[in-house]
Structures are given as structure tokens and as C-alpha cells.
Amino acid sequence: MPRLDEFPEMLLARARAGDAAALGRLLEHYRNYLRVIARSVMSQALELKLDASDLVQETFLKAHRQFADFAGSDEPELASWLRKILVRTAADQAKYHRAGVRDHRRLVALEELFDRAGGAAQRALADSLPSPSSMIIRRERAVLLADALEKLSEDYRTVFILRSIERVPFEEIAAHLGRTPGAVRVLWTRAIRRMGALLEEQP
Secondary structure, three states: OOOHHHOHHHHHHHHHOOOHHHHHHHHHOOHHHHHHHHHHHHHOOOOOOOOHHHHHHHHHHHHHHHHHHOOOOOHHHHHHHHHHHHHHHHHHHHHHHOOOOOOHHHHHHHHHHHHHHHHHHHHHHHHOOOOOOHHHOOOOHHHHHHHHHOOOOHHHHHHHHHHHHOOOOHHHHHHHHOOOHHHHHHHHHHHHHHHHHHHHOOO
């Protein structure tokens, strides 16, 4: 179990007091969460050719520079603020990399696409399990879910993301994984059970 002074609320208070090291550790709590959001944003915007980890790292750099502007007071507000930075960063990168995009209306539409994609991923993360766990009420549910995802086996993680977060039909997942739809359903059910067990272990 992590030390009390490493919980997000404690780190946030120290970061507000000017502790740069605490801010760095605080942001690390959201790396997995932002990586899932970034993956969703990029999968829904085919013209964006970036690595999710690079997008997350750029988000962290901006969060460091802009932390004085964060007006929230708790973890859900911090997670939302970071997501907005990531979505705007993705939109900025798409503008930079996408040749021929000059029309302001098209740029606004692109930003709205990223915002919808990021919001959809956030909601899917928060709602992916059939019932909330009493062990995670005190923490932002979507953040803990993303952390648990990193602990799954590759097959479990893949089927969970494709089905529970991206809502891909079982038939398409089966084709992607080279399995039957029935086998994918079994795999998905086991992945959900494993996710539930991992979330129960969360402090």
C-alpha cells in the first residue's frame, strides 16, 4: 500500500505549495489514464500519426508549465484538467502534421472531434465495469481502472479495451485476434473478472 503522503490529495497540496517533485509524482498517477484517453483520441482521428506515450509526455510538460492555472481542488477536477490539456495537445499536433488544413472552421471541427473522443473514452473508462467497487469510491474511478489495465495480460487488456472501452463488436474482435466470437466472449468475461479483482486490491 502506498504511503499516505503519496496519495494524490496529499501530493496536490504539496504541489500547490510549490513542491516541484510532488507535482512530478502527482502527474505520474495519471500516466496510464492519459495513455488510454490518448489511444482513443488517436483511433478516432485517422489523420493523427502520433505515439500515445509522446502525447502523454507533452501533456505532462504543459501541465508543469500551466499548473498555476489549475483552479480545481480534488482528484476528479485534476483528471478532467489533464484530459483537456491532452485533447488540446492532440488537436494542436494534428493541425501541425495535417497538410492543407487552413480553414478555421475545419480546425474547430477537428478540436471538437478530439474533445468528443476524449470525453467518450473517459466515460467508457468510468463505466466499464458492471458495478462500482466500494474500494475505489475515494479515488477517481477512471484513473484506477486505467492503472489496473496495465496489470492485465496482453490478451485480457486487448479484449477489454476493444470491447468495454471502444465498443467493438465481438465478431470484429474475433477477426482481429484470430479467435472465434465465442472464445472472445469467454476471454472478455475473464478479463472483467480479473479487472474486478485488481480494483478490489487498490488502496
